[in-house]
Amino acid sequence: MHRLLLEKTVKFAKFALLGGLCLAFATTLALAQGGSKTPIKIGEINSYSTIPQFTLPYRQGWQLAVEEINVAGGLLGRKVEVIARDDAGKPEEALRHAIELTSKEKVDVLAGGFLSNVGLALADHAQKNKKVFIASEPLTDALIWDKGNRYTFRLRPGTYMQAAMLVEEAAKLPAKRWAVIAPNYEYGTSAVAAFKELLKAKRPDVEFVGEQWPALGKLEAGTTLQAIMQTKPDAIFNVTFGADLAKLVREGNQRGIFPRTPVVSLLSGEPEYLDVLKDETPKGWIVTGYPWDQIDSREHASFAANYYRRFSEYPKVGSVVGYATMQAIFAAIKKANSTDSEKLVLALRGLKFSTPFGPAEFRAIDHQSTMGAYVGKLDLRGNKGTMVQWRYADGKAYLPSDAYVKARRPAEAMK
Numbered sequence: 001m002h003r004l005l006l007e008k009t010v011k012f013a014k015f016a017l018l019g020g021l022c023l024a025f026a027t028t029l030a031l032a033q034g035g036s037k038t039p040i041k042i043g044e045i046n047s048y049s050t051i052p053q054f055t056l057p058y059r060q061g062w063q064l065a066v067e068e069i070n071v072a073g074g075l076l077g078r079k080v081e082v083i084a085r086d087d088a089g090k091p092e093e094a095l096r097h098a099i100e101l102t103s104k105e106k107v108d109v110l111a112g113g114f115l116s117n118v119g120l121a122l123a124d125h126a127q128k129n130k131k132v133f134i135a136s137e138p139l140t141d142a143l144i145w146d147k148g149n150r151y152t153f154r155l156r157p158g159t160y161m162q163a164a165m166l167v168e169e170a171a172k173l174p175a176k177r178w179a180v181i182a183p184n185y186e187y188g189t190s191a192v193a194a195f196k197e198l199l200k201a202k203r204p205d206v207e208f209v210g211e212q213w214p215a216l217g218k219l220e221a222g223t224t225l226q227a228i229m230q231t232k233p234d235a236i237f238n239v240t241f242g243a244d245l246a247k248l249v250r251e252g253n254q255r256g257i258f259p260r261t262p263v264v265s266l267l268s269g270e271p272e273y274l275d276v277l278k279d280e281t282p283k284g285w286i287v288t289g290y291p292w293d294q295i296d297s298r299e300h301a302s303f304a305a306n307y308y309r310r311f312s313e314y315p316k317v318g319s320v321v322g323y324a325t326m327q328a329i330f331a332a333i334k335k336a337n338s339t340d341s342e343k344l345v346l347a348l349r350g351l352k353f354s355t356p357f358g359p360a361e362f363r364a365i366d367h368q369s370t371m372g373a374y375v376g377k378l379d380l381r382g383n384k385g386t387m388v389q390w391r392y393a394d395g396k397a398y399l400p401s402d403a404y405v406k407a408r409r410p411a412e413a414m415k
Contacts, residue, residue: 037077040075040076040081041082041105041108042329043102043107043110045085045094046086050088053272054316064307064319069330087118091115094122095125108339113136115138116142119135120142123152134153134325134328139162140158140190141158141190144158151345152367153368155321157371158368160190160400162267163194166286167198167202171199176207177235178235179233180237180239181211181239181248182237183244184214185216187239191266192237196208225257229257234261234262235264236261236263238266246273263282268285268288271314274378278385283378284377285378289373320355324355324371327355328360366405375390375393
């Protein structure tokens with residue numbers, strides 16, 4: 001199946017190349033005329049040096065979107081320019097870059113963020129400087145609720161939404177005793193709080209018997225798993241990712257914990273992480289992820305073809321997020337017919353835009369996008385991890401009620 005889909009992708013790429021050449025010829029004059037005008041500037045800040053497995057595909061995704069819009073004549077008769085900065089995974093670095101981008105570079109929009117604590121720092125800067133910030137990746141729900149503000153919008157489904165997607169499957173397990181492993185920072189605490197709240201609502205009989213909170217990037221897998229298994233859990237909710245996830249899986253496999261103990265795991269079905277796990281991928285884990293080689297929708301096929309043609313590799317979740325981030329910004333600028341922050345806020349509220357996963361929109365009440373995620377189980381195909389029994393969970397089905405949002409989001413942010 002993988003090879004057939006890749007052949008299909010290459011076929012799409014040929015058509016995309018032909019169409020792109022025609023489009024480039026037709027819009028050369030428009031670009032030449034717009035070249036003398038001040039470009040629309042987007043300031044992009046991300047953890048390129050510290051989390052490259054996600055952020056490098058993410059950068060390629062937004063690069064593709066920017067190239068496409070400029071070939072098509074740009075926006076409002078102007079070229080689009082992205083000024084990217086590396087925050088090294090540190091909120092203080094992100095803030096330093098944000099100040100420079102808004103004061104010196106005079107960017108029209110801010111975008112990006114990977115780690116949740118970085119996203120919160122950028123959102124605070126956006127509010128103080130009245131500059132629109134499209135948070136691409138940060139998953140903490142504080143970003144849109146407790147610490148939400150007028151100028152911050154979030155693209156990816158957050159911890160509440162993805163926890164709700166996973167809880168649908170977790171509640172079907174016979175497990176009553178749950179343990180938790182999560183990184184000890186904003187994303188981890190937000191994800192665990194949402195999972196507990198939602199699972200207990202569906203299954204009042206469950207209890208959480210053990211928790212381990214390793215520092216991000218410093219997981220001691222043996223010690224962590226030993227402590228968790230001493231609580232005799234029926235199942236585990238895992239929130240670790242990246243290098244921590246790889247260490248956890250390897251140690252758990254060696255100890256025979258996986259796949260014996262059921263695991264529900266956030267993000268673990270993403271190619272960024274499965275490519276690292278390879279044949280160590282634990283079978284049967286219930287995950288959110290991205291089965292890129294099995295999705296046959298028109299939107300995704302077109303995106304995958306263009307991405308493969310441009311970068312000679314298959315897309316990852318980061319690629320989709322980077323591309324969709326720019327699509328949302330472009331749609332907002334077109335709708336507002338302006339780069340003025342106040343006009344962009346009004347345009348973004350209720351904005352409908354396209355993504356490789358299908359259509360999405362920003363909910364007006366909390367600025368959360370309805371872009372969804374794929375939910376399924378992990379399995380091995382050859383010596384590589386993959387998702388099976390998956391489904392697309394449309395984000396709009398997992399958003400909480402308006403009353404829930406109003407109880408948490410500052411009234412000032414909803415004006």
